[in-house]
Amino acid sequence: MDCNCVSDLLLTPPVPALWTPGIAFPEWAYKPESSPGSRQIQLWHFILELLQKEEYQGVIAWQGDYGEFVIKDPDEVARLWGIRKCKPHMNYDKLSRALRYYYNKRILHKTKGKRFTYKFNFSKVVLVNYPLLDMASSPFLLAQNHFNGGAATPDCSPVTPEALQTLFPRLPESGRGPSLFERNAGAPGPDGDKLRLDTFPFLGSGAPCYSKPPSLLGPYPRSPSFDYPWGFNPYLPGAFSLNNCPKLPPGSLYSSHFYPNQLQSSLSQLPHPFSSLLPPGDAAGTERGGTNGSAGGQPPRLCIPPYPGSLSLGRTELGNGGTGVGDRERGEIGVPAGALGLGLGLGLGLGGVTVGSGGGHQSPSERRKGVKQDPESDSELEITDLSDCSSENENEPDFSLGKEPVLGARSHLLEAKSGGLGGILPPLSSLPPAVSPHPLKSLGPLTPPPSLSPSLSMVERHRETDTLKVAHS
DNA sequence: TACGGAAACG
């Protein structure tokens, strides 16, 4: 059934070890709301994924304003998308239709006048992915949404730098303020409820471990070393990995262990409040298998960032957090902290996997360019296996697997981790120097969790959250 | 090149 196509990017990240780790988007993030079965990757997730990887800069890259990206090679992007979705006949025309479909949802909008150029409304994106976090923490996002959505500027740029800063504590402007986490954690109630991780997503990238957050690290690294406080990077490759394809290849990077521990790992990676949620014994580092090596002393991928205790969220502009959004109060579900934790855990998986391998992967960009598409074996990189893409592809061999090759430069990736690279987001203007982190409280090594089964409850919870997201819009 | 309606699909 489904596609084994699996993906590409995810499963075989071009740069495995480096990136990694972490936690990626929680599963639920991908989730289509409550719908049980379907959780395919969404196009915008995919776009973000590509955007995040340097290898694809020749194909698609951040350019222009915040959130703005250019599809440099439409056919290639379409091809990759087709691979991912097991739609051999995908082409830019179709892909762009899907993109247009995002206009109404305000996830994306077209940058007029610039060919193949679109712009993300990150605020929206975030919401979608991290329904759990409460916006309260990040007023900007909300604000943004409103702004955007509002009549004001339709086009407008979604998340502004300022907003980002608010999101990222480290950013200068953020100053310090109340921490997001605290709030969330503290109050499960109305506020807590729906926490939208919005805040986190971007935050998420752990400095040490992950790549950059979306906007921050764009192609153009502005500030070299920018650490992210939390190691949670939704946009990491790993993040995406799971979702689509239910079945992972046996040896796939993300193995099963991935799931089990997710919770723990996730939590551990989460910022303080969350991490605290972990049961005492859990934390562990299991996950990762390794990736990195460092297993011993430090958890490689787990980067738990220091808790930014004092960041400000910037509630400023909006008046406070809350407000802007109208409903926040209402709908929320209270999610007890515990619940939250669970929820987060669920998805996050990742783990580490990072594959240690390391093999190399090469950049697509070069790959076939001259030849533009042949459906045949080109799949190059991405595809791991298409064994079966569902029905449609049957016929078409278009994607056959290729595999990726070679490696590429990963060295820079390393750097990236530290600061610069690949972030998902578009370049932000100025990044701040790192702030001094607070010691995170529960960082320590995690111990293995009991058995984590993310329980159903979690699942359910996710659903709830989902709703929110919807609501938000 | 871009847009959006409409139908269909999983």
Place this chain on the structure above:
DNA sequence: CGTTTCCGTA
């Protein structure tokens, strides 16, 4: 619901 596919229009 989120596309995928097809298509007419600008």
